Amino acid sequence: MPTVLITGANRGLGLEFALQYAADGWRVHACCRNPSTASDLAELAGSAKGQVVVHRLDPGDFSAVDALADELSSEPIDLLLNNAGSYTQGGYAAARPEQALGNSDFEDWQNVFRINVFAPMKMAEAFVDHLASAEQGKLVTISSNMGSIGLNDSGGSYGYRSSKAAVNCVMRSLSLDLAEKGIIVALLHPGWVSTDMGGPDADITPQVSVSGMRRVIGSLQPEQSGCFKSYQGKSLPW
Ligand SMILES: NC(=O)c1ccc[n+]([C@@H]2O[C@H](COP(=O)([O-])OP(=O)(O)OC[C@H]3O[C@@H](n4cnc5c(N)ncnc54)[C@H](OP(=O)(O)O)[C@@H]3O)[C@@H](O)[C@H]2O)c1
DSSP states (O other): OOEEEESSTTSHHHHHHHHHHHHTTOEEEEEESOGGGOHHHHHHHHHTTTSEEEEEOOTTOHHHHHHHHHHTTTOOOSEEEEOOOOSOTTOGGGHHHHHSTTOOOHHHHHHHHIIIIIHHHHHHHHHHHHHHTSTTOEEEEEOOGGGOSTTOOSOOOHHHHHHHHHHHHHHHHHHHHTGGGTOEEEEEEOOSBOSTTTOTTOSBOHHHHHHHHHHHHHHOOGGGTTEEEETTSOBOOO
Protein backbone atom coordinates (compact mmCIF):
# COMPACT_ATOMS: atom_id res chain seq x y z
CA MET A 1 0.00 0.00 0.00
CA PRO A 2 1.64 3.30 -1.03
CA THR A 3 1.76 6.17 1.45
CA VAL A 4 1.01 9.86 0.96
CA LEU A 5 1.55 12.72 3.39
CA ILE A 6 -0.56 15.82 2.73
CA THR A 7 -0.36 19.26 4.35
CA GLY A 8 -3.53 21.36 4.68
CA ALA A 9 -5.70 18.24 4.38
CA ASN A 10 -8.69 19.61 6.31
CA ARG A 11 -10.36 21.46 3.42
CA GLY A 12 -10.19 22.37 -0.25
CA LEU A 13 -7.71 20.54 -2.44
CA GLY A 14 -5.92 18.90 0.48
CA LEU A 15 -9.11 17.24 1.72
CA GLU A 16 -9.94 16.10 -1.80
CA PHE A 17 -6.46 14.58 -2.17
CA ALA A 18 -7.01 12.70 1.10
CA LEU A 19 -10.43 11.43 -0.02
CA GLN A 20 -9.22 10.27 -3.42
CA TYR A 21 -5.99 8.61 -2.28
CA ALA A 22 -7.83 6.86 0.56
CA ALA A 23 -10.49 5.62 -1.86
CA ASP A 24 -7.68 4.28 -4.02
CA GLY A 25 -6.29 2.23 -1.11
CA TRP A 26 -3.34 4.47 -0.14
CA ARG A 27 -2.24 4.99 3.43
CA VAL A 28 -2.83 8.69 4.10
CA HIS A 29 -1.06 10.90 6.63
CA ALA A 30 -3.42 13.86 6.63
CA CYS A 31 -1.96 16.95 8.31
CA CYS A 32 -3.90 19.99 9.43
CA ARG A 33 -3.45 22.84 11.86
CA ASN A 34 -6.51 22.07 13.94
CA PRO A 35 -7.83 18.49 13.95
CA SER A 36 -10.56 19.35 16.46
CA THR A 37 -12.39 21.44 13.82
CA ALA A 38 -11.51 19.23 10.83
CA SER A 39 -14.82 17.36 10.82
CA ASP A 40 -14.69 16.14 7.18
CA LEU A 41 -11.24 14.70 7.78
CA ALA A 42 -12.34 13.08 11.05
CA GLU A 43 -15.24 11.46 9.21
CA LEU A 44 -12.86 10.10 6.56
CA ALA A 45 -10.43 8.80 9.18
CA GLY A 46 -13.32 7.19 11.08
CA SER A 47 -14.58 5.34 8.02
CA ALA A 48 -11.13 4.36 6.73
CA LYS A 49 -10.23 2.19 9.78
CA GLY A 50 -6.61 3.19 10.40
CA GLN A 51 -5.74 3.77 6.76
CA VAL A 52 -6.07 7.55 7.23
CA VAL A 53 -4.13 9.04 10.14
CA VAL A 54 -4.76 12.66 11.09
CA HIS A 55 -1.82 14.66 12.43
CA ARG A 56 -1.84 18.10 14.00
CA LEU A 57 0.70 20.02 11.94
CA ASP A 58 1.17 23.64 11.05
CA PRO A 59 3.85 23.36 8.34
CA GLY A 60 5.00 26.85 9.27
CA ASP A 61 5.99 25.52 12.72
CA PHE A 62 9.36 24.04 11.85
CA SER A 63 9.99 22.22 15.13
CA ALA A 64 6.59 20.55 14.74
CA VAL A 65 7.64 19.45 11.24
CA ASP A 66 10.80 17.87 12.68
CA ALA A 67 8.77 16.17 15.41
CA LEU A 68 6.38 14.60 12.89
CA ALA A 69 9.28 13.46 10.71
CA ASP A 70 10.79 11.77 13.81
CA GLU A 71 7.46 10.18 14.72
CA LEU A 72 7.19 8.68 11.21
CA SER A 73 10.90 7.86 10.89
CA SER A 74 10.32 4.18 10.17
CA GLU A 75 7.86 4.84 7.33
CA PRO A 76 8.78 5.24 3.68
CA ILE A 77 6.66 7.99 2.09
CA ASP A 78 5.90 7.56 -1.61
CA LEU A 79 4.37 11.00 -2.06
CA LEU A 80 4.81 14.18 -0.05
CA LEU A 81 2.22 16.76 -1.05
CA ASN A 82 3.03 20.34 -0.08
CA ASN A 83 -0.53 21.59 -0.45
CA ALA A 84 -1.15 24.07 2.39
CA GLY A 85 -0.95 27.59 1.05
CA SER A 86 -2.13 31.10 1.70
CA TYR A 87 -3.08 34.02 -0.53
CA THR A 88 -2.90 36.41 2.37
CA GLN A 89 -3.17 35.88 6.08
CA GLY A 90 -6.42 37.86 6.03
CA GLY A 91 -8.07 35.38 3.66
CA TYR A 92 -8.86 35.76 -0.01
CA ALA A 93 -11.65 38.31 0.53
CA ALA A 94 -9.19 40.71 2.14
CA ALA A 95 -6.63 40.22 -0.63
CA ARG A 96 -7.20 43.30 -2.73
CA PRO A 97 -6.40 45.94 -0.12
CA GLU A 98 -3.54 43.92 1.35
CA GLN A 99 -1.77 43.17 -1.92
CA ALA A 100 -2.65 46.30 -3.89
CA LEU A 101 -0.01 48.68 -5.24
CA GLY A 102 0.65 51.41 -2.70
CA ASN A 103 -0.76 49.37 0.16
CA SER A 104 1.73 46.54 0.63
CA ASP A 105 1.49 44.80 3.97
CA PHE A 106 5.00 43.43 4.29
CA GLU A 107 4.29 41.52 7.48
CA ASP A 108 1.50 39.70 5.69
CA TRP A 109 3.79 39.13 2.70
CA GLN A 110 6.38 37.57 5.03
CA ASN A 111 3.74 35.27 6.53
CA VAL A 112 2.64 34.20 3.05
CA PHE A 113 6.26 33.37 2.25
CA ARG A 114 6.55 31.34 5.44
CA ILE A 115 3.71 29.01 4.46
CA ASN A 116 4.11 29.03 0.66
CA VAL A 117 7.91 28.92 0.38
CA PHE A 118 9.75 28.16 3.64
CA ALA A 119 7.31 25.45 4.79
CA PRO A 120 7.57 23.36 1.58
CA MET A 121 11.36 23.60 1.85
CA LYS A 122 11.29 22.59 5.52
CA MET A 123 8.98 19.66 4.71
CA ALA A 124 11.39 18.55 2.00
CA GLU A 125 14.38 18.74 4.35
CA ALA A 126 12.59 16.90 7.16
CA PHE A 127 11.11 14.13 5.01
CA VAL A 128 13.91 13.55 2.51
CA ASP A 129 14.90 10.20 4.07
CA HIS A 130 11.27 9.00 4.13
CA LEU A 131 11.00 9.81 0.40
CA ALA A 132 14.38 8.27 -0.41
CA SER A 133 13.42 5.01 1.30
CA ALA A 134 10.26 4.61 -0.79
CA GLU A 135 10.45 2.63 -4.01
CA GLN A 136 9.90 5.85 -6.00
CA GLY A 137 9.59 8.91 -3.79
CA LYS A 138 7.82 11.97 -5.22
CA LEU A 139 7.85 15.47 -3.76
CA VAL A 140 4.99 17.49 -5.23
CA THR A 141 4.21 21.10 -4.40
CA ILE A 142 0.95 22.80 -5.30
CA SER A 143 2.08 26.00 -6.93
CA SER A 144 0.01 28.25 -9.19
CA ASN A 145 0.04 29.72 -12.67
CA MET A 146 0.11 33.02 -10.75
CA GLY A 147 3.72 32.17 -9.91
CA SER A 148 4.59 32.07 -13.60
CA ILE A 149 6.41 35.25 -14.60
CA GLY A 150 5.82 34.43 -18.27
CA LEU A 151 2.06 34.14 -17.80
CA ASN A 152 1.65 37.31 -15.74
CA ASP A 153 -0.39 39.62 -17.94
CA SER A 154 -2.68 41.10 -15.28
CA GLY A 155 -0.34 42.37 -12.50
CA GLY A 156 -1.20 42.73 -8.82
CA SER A 157 -1.19 39.99 -6.15
CA TYR A 158 2.44 40.84 -5.32
CA GLY A 159 2.76 38.68 -2.24
CA TYR A 160 1.07 35.57 -3.59
CA ARG A 161 2.63 35.73 -7.06
CA SER A 162 6.14 36.23 -5.70
CA SER A 163 5.71 33.40 -3.18
CA LYS A 164 4.68 30.91 -5.86
CA ALA A 165 7.50 32.07 -8.18
CA ALA A 166 9.89 31.56 -5.26
CA VAL A 167 8.65 28.08 -4.44
CA ASN A 168 9.00 27.17 -8.12
CA CYS A 169 12.63 28.22 -7.90
CA VAL A 170 13.18 26.29 -4.67
CA MET A 171 11.64 23.08 -6.01
CA ARG A 172 13.56 23.32 -9.27
CA SER A 173 16.82 23.40 -7.27
CA LEU A 174 15.62 20.51 -5.13
CA SER A 175 14.89 18.46 -8.25
CA LEU A 176 18.57 18.71 -9.15
CA ASP A 177 19.90 18.22 -5.63
CA LEU A 178 17.66 15.22 -4.88
CA ALA A 179 18.20 13.43 -8.20
CA GLU A 180 20.99 11.34 -6.73
CA LYS A 181 18.58 10.07 -4.07
CA GLY A 182 16.13 9.08 -6.82
CA ILE A 183 13.40 11.50 -5.66
CA ILE A 184 11.17 13.07 -8.33
CA VAL A 185 10.22 16.71 -7.66
CA ALA A 186 7.32 18.46 -9.40
CA LEU A 187 5.25 21.65 -9.24
CA LEU A 188 1.58 21.61 -10.17
CA HIS A 189 -0.97 24.29 -10.98
CA PRO A 190 -4.37 22.94 -9.89
CA GLY A 191 -6.44 25.17 -12.19
CA TRP A 192 -8.82 27.79 -10.83
CA VAL A 193 -10.70 25.67 -8.32
CA SER A 194 -13.83 26.28 -6.23
CA THR A 195 -12.29 26.13 -2.75
CA ASP A 196 -12.25 28.82 -0.06
CA MET A 197 -9.24 30.28 -1.86
CA GLY A 198 -10.60 29.94 -5.40
CA GLY A 199 -14.10 31.14 -4.55
CA PRO A 200 -17.47 30.11 -5.99
CA ASP A 201 -16.90 31.46 -9.52
CA ALA A 202 -13.93 29.19 -10.21
CA ASP A 203 -13.64 27.09 -13.38
CA ILE A 204 -13.51 23.60 -11.89
CA THR A 205 -14.34 21.58 -8.78
CA PRO A 206 -11.75 20.11 -6.41
CA GLN A 207 -12.79 16.65 -7.69
CA VAL A 208 -11.84 17.52 -11.29
CA SER A 209 -8.63 19.30 -10.26
CA VAL A 210 -7.40 16.55 -7.94
CA SER A 211 -8.31 13.74 -10.36
CA GLY A 212 -6.23 15.52 -12.99
CA MET A 213 -3.29 16.19 -10.64
CA ARG A 214 -3.31 12.55 -9.48
CA ARG A 215 -3.05 11.42 -13.09
CA VAL A 216 -0.10 13.77 -13.63
CA ILE A 217 1.59 12.67 -10.38
CA GLY A 218 1.08 9.01 -11.21
CA SER A 219 2.74 9.39 -14.59
CA LEU A 220 5.80 11.37 -13.40
CA GLN A 221 9.10 9.83 -14.46
CA PRO A 222 12.62 10.69 -13.18
CA GLU A 223 13.51 12.52 -16.39
CA GLN A 224 10.58 14.91 -15.75
CA SER A 225 11.83 15.92 -12.31
CA GLY A 226 11.79 19.70 -11.88
CA CYS A 227 8.75 20.19 -14.13
CA PHE A 228 5.96 22.76 -13.67
CA LYS A 229 2.68 21.41 -15.04
CA SER A 230 -1.03 22.11 -14.98
CA TYR A 231 -3.57 19.63 -13.57
CA GLN A 232 -4.10 18.61 -17.20
CA GLY A 233 -0.42 17.72 -17.64
CA LYS A 234 0.46 20.75 -19.76
CA SER A 235 3.95 22.22 -19.20
CA LEU A 236 3.80 25.80 -17.94
CA PRO A 237 6.32 28.59 -18.52
CA TRP A 238 8.37 29.79 -15.55
N1 LIG B 1 -8.10 27.17 -5.40
C1 LIG B 1 -7.42 27.64 -6.44
O1 LIG B 1 -8.00 28.13 -7.44
C2 LIG B 1 -5.91 27.54 -6.47
C3 LIG B 1 -5.25 27.95 -7.63
C4 LIG B 1 -3.86 27.85 -7.67
C5 LIG B 1 -3.17 27.34 -6.60
N2 LIG B 1 -3.84 26.94 -5.47
C6 LIG B 1 -3.03 26.38 -4.37
O2 LIG B 1 -3.60 25.16 -3.94
C7 LIG B 1 -3.26 24.91 -2.57
C8 LIG B 1 -4.52 24.52 -1.80
O3 LIG B 1 -5.40 25.64 -1.84
P1 LIG B 1 -6.99 25.51 -1.70
O4 LIG B 1 -7.56 26.10 -2.92
O5 LIG B 1 -7.36 24.14 -1.27
O6 LIG B 1 -7.21 26.56 -0.52
P2 LIG B 1 -8.07 26.52 0.83
O7 LIG B 1 -9.34 25.80 0.63
O8 LIG B 1 -8.08 27.94 1.27
O9 LIG B 1 -7.16 25.63 1.82
C9 LIG B 1 -5.90 26.12 2.22
C10 LIG B 1 -5.25 25.10 3.14
O10 LIG B 1 -3.97 25.65 3.52
C11 LIG B 1 -3.94 25.80 4.94
N3 LIG B 1 -3.32 27.08 5.32
C12 LIG B 1 -3.68 28.31 4.92
N4 LIG B 1 -2.93 29.25 5.52
C13 LIG B 1 -2.09 28.58 6.33
C14 LIG B 1 -1.07 29.00 7.22
N5 LIG B 1 -0.75 30.28 7.39
N6 LIG B 1 -0.40 28.06 7.89
C15 LIG B 1 -0.70 26.75 7.73
N7 LIG B 1 -1.66 26.29 6.90
C16 LIG B 1 -2.35 27.20 6.20
C17 LIG B 1 -5.39 25.82 5.39
O11 LIG B 1 -5.44 25.42 6.74
P3 LIG B 1 -6.52 26.09 7.78
O12 LIG B 1 -7.87 25.50 7.41
O13 LIG B 1 -6.01 25.68 9.10
O14 LIG B 1 -6.49 27.57 7.52
C18 LIG B 1 -6.03 24.85 4.42
O15 LIG B 1 -5.82 23.53 4.85
C19 LIG B 1 -2.58 26.19 -2.08
O16 LIG B 1 -1.19 26.01 -2.07
C20 LIG B 1 -2.98 27.23 -3.12
O17 LIG B 1 -2.05 28.28 -3.22
C21 LIG B 1 -5.20 27.03 -5.38
